[in-house]
């Protein structure tokens with residue numbers, strides 16, 4: 001008989017039950033289980049399960065996952081004839097193992113494009129690229145990925161279409177084409193349009209026009225994802241509510257897909273989340289390098305409470321609320337729009353401890369809706 005190391009059995013059993021073995025305290029996903037999915041973005045290291053503590057926190061608190069980077073075109077399709085699915089396969093396997101809702105991010109986006117894609121110069125080449133890229137990726141995970149961001153950030157702040165290699169080569173038909181190709185590859189998967197600043201009037205009107213156009217041209221679109229990279233004071237709860245109502249009136253689901261709340265100053269009054277904008281760091285711009293003062297910690301908790309109260313009010317329209325990262329230490333907002341700052345935008349601190357903001361989001365559910 002082949003000798004099986006008992007230690008190996010113990011370790012693999014432990015790994016296999018990592019999500020179910022932690023019932024001792026309640027968690028975000030349990031408390032909100034009847035309302036909407038509670039998701040998180042996963043870094044490459046988290047997908048590879050490099051830190052057991054982080055992975056057990058992910059399992060305990062969240063029931064939906066999005067890959068923070070590894071499904072973007074530069075990683076998944078680095079060369080014209082080469083796809084790299086190694087990490088995407090692990091990401092999907094992680095979600096399946098832990099019975100999570102799995103969201104795909106993102107098929108068509110002007111940022112984090114593979115260099116070869118930027119050089120596509122005419123409509124014939126672009127049509128061939130879109131067909132190959134969308135069909136290959138969506139088909140590969142057909143029936144396993146639950147929803148896709150088909151197009152990410154196609155709009156300018158005034159609601160017009162953003163200039164990109166897609167718009168330049170194909171004109172606005174690229175949008176309808178993208179949704180048709182995705183639906184053909186997996187007719188059952190939910191297809192989203194995802195963007196930031198979707199609570200601003202002009203951009204909101206732009207999204208509404210875009211969804212109507214896609215539907216009128218026979219495309220299938222099931223949801224709108226508001227990235228929700230927000231600040232302590234904006235957008236207002238009223239504007240967020242107007243957007244929820246306006247989007248759901250289109251007959252699509254509403255998701256908050258990349259929620260975080262910056263607490264750091266922004267003298268340039270930078271709006272939105274254009275990943276290509278970067279500024280220099282200095283002490284004034286990085287006021288809390290060691291810890292967040294109680295006063296700001298409390299403001300963050302109040303802001304999260306107000307937001308989740310609104311989400312609960314409209315839970316019938318909201319499919320998913322996903323945070324852009326598990327804990328403050330991994331947040332992209334430590335490096336954007338200024339590199340090397342210390343930001344505190346999430347519910348868990350860099351030591352994986354729940355913050356006041358976490359308690360306030362949990363307590364909202366204790367109050368009768």
Ligand code: XIL
Nearest residue numbers: 068069105152227258273274275332
């Ligand atoms: C960010 C990631 O968090 C960073 O690690 C990366 O360097 C840049 O992209 N809108 C999106 C996300 O749709 O994909 C972006 O994620 C944040 C803004």
